[in-house]
Amino acid sequence: MRTQILAGLVCMSLLMACSSADKKETVQAEKPVAANTDEVQLTDAQVKNAGILTGKITQKTMHSTINVNGVVDVPPENTxxxxxxxxxxxxxxxxxxxxxxxxxxxxxxxxxxxxxxxxxxxxxxxxxxxxxxxxxxxxxxxxxxxxxxxxxxxxxxxxxxxxxxxxxxxxxxxxxxxxxxxxxxxxxxxxxxxxxxxxxxxxxxxxxxxxxxxxxxxxxxxxxGPGELHANLTVFEKDAASLKKGQEVICNTTTNPEKKYIAKIHLITPNIEDDRTTTVHCDIQNSDHKLLPGSFLNAAISVGNETVDAVPEDAIVKWENKYYIFEEVGTRLYKMVPVEIGTTVDGFIEIKTNKQLGTVVTKNAYALLMKMKNGGEEGE
The missing domain is CATH 2.40.50.100 (RNA polymerase II/Efflux pump adaptor protein, barrel-sandwich hybrid domain)
Known part of the structure; x- marks a missing residue:
């Protein structure tokens, strides 16, 4: 009798083990395969509600700027x-x-x-x-x-x-x-x-x-003398090669940052100092009595006028200190592509990435980023 009971218990244990293994295999079989985290699929309603627009990367003539510091000075002939x-x-x-x-x-x-x-x-x-x-x-x-x-x-x-x-x-x-x-x-x-x-x-x-x-x-x-004032600007060695006589400079003082003074590069000192900088002399075109010699200046020098690939600022998103753009790779299917950005002028951003991108999202790209990250990743 005891032998029969022991045999029954062994059979039940084997059946339970087999059943558990079958259930585990079933659960593993039913678990979905992870989706591509660089892509997001929307419905027509979601595209409309988010206000997403698409378009092509355009060619824009843009200039870059070099931000420098300096002081207001009087030319030697007026001292x-x-x-x-x-x-x-x-x-x-x-x-x-x-x-x-x-x-x-x-x-x-x-x-x-x-x-x-x-x-x-x-x-x-x-x-x-x-x-x-x-x-x-x-x-x-x-x-x-x-x-x-x-x-x-x-x-x-x-x-x-x-x-x-x-x-x-x-x-x-x-x-x-x-x-x-x-x-x-x-x-x-x-x-x-x-x-x-x-x-x-x-x-x-x-x-x-x-x-x-x-x-x-x-x-x-x-x-x-109360004649034309100069701006003496300090420019780093790496930026000096981009400068030339006649380039426009936008200046403002720390005491009156809203007032913009327009200057033109008059002379570039052909020498690099020990601190790897050189001095750039500029003629201030619209000086007034509020601009005093010795005043500290913030200045932005416009350099280059090149035709570059550009998209609206609303097309670029930033995630984990990197910049991305969404390319439309299917019907309402968008892929997040890393890009390198350049100058921003008049609401457009230069795209430096040498990738052949087709149709891209040009407006409300952040709506796609929110949809993608909220649905597929934990934490930001």
């Missing part, structure tokens, strides 16, 4: 350093940084005894020139009649010519310090000279004060 030619003591000055002065305005009054000595030397030399001129005329007449020797006449002629040189040299020294020798006489000798502004512009630096002694090499004031 002036004012000094006194012969040195002296500052007797009077009322200049302050930021003041506007007109050309010819008096910036300072300087006095020194050497100015008196120079005027004295000029007037004395001029009087001696008159005497030597008369003596020269007399000796010339005597020499012609052989009443005097050639040596005496030659010496008189030499003294006369030397004195003319001396008078002219002293006259130029007087003009250098602002004294007109044509109107100078014994009654107009002065111990003061005036320093005049060479341009109409703004005072940027004042390096002296009343009573200070200054030398000829000292800079008293620095002025800038």
């Amino acid at each position: 002036y350093s004012v000094s006194v030619p012969m040195g002296g003591y500052i007797k009077k000055m009322i200049m302050m940084p930021g003041m506007f002065v007109t050309k010819g305005a008096v910036l300072a009054t300087v006095e020194d005894q050497q100015y008196i000595q120079l005027q004295q030397d000029y007037l004395t030399s001029q009087n001696r020139l008159k005497f030597l001129a008369a003596d020269y005329t007399r000796q010339k007449g005597l020499n012609q009649t052989k009443a005097t020797s050639d040596k005496i006449f030659q010496q008189t002629e030499s003294d006369y010519n030397n004195q003319k040189v001396l008078v002219k040299a002293l006259a130029q020294k007087l003009r250098l310090i602002g004294i007109n020798p044509e109107i100078l006489n014994e009654n107009s000798i002065t111990r003061n000279i005036k320093i005049y502004s060479p341009i109409s512009g703004y005072v940027t630096k004042v390096n002296v004060n009343t009573g200070k002694f200054v030398n000829a090499a000292d800079i008293l004031f620095e002025l800038i």
